[in-house]
Amino acid sequence: MDILDQIPWSLAIIAAVTLGLAPFVPEPHIWEKLKMLVAGELAKPIDMFDLLLHAAPWLLLLLKALREFVLK
DSSP states (O other), rough: HHHHHOHHHHHHHHHHHHTOOOOSSSSHHHHHHHHHHTOOEEEEESHHHHHHHHHHHHHHHHHHHIIIIIOO
């Protein structure tokens, strides 16, 4: 978990906001994929992979926050 400590907060936040939400119009892409997941429409492998890629920066930010504020 040392790698989480080496990633600066600014980089994690910028990645989550830009890569995690892009494209922004008409709605954030991750929001669209999450709605598809809840509706049971996330069936294509490309859509699952797309959700994983857009969720990765948010997961990184969450893990970094948990390690910094909860586990220490």
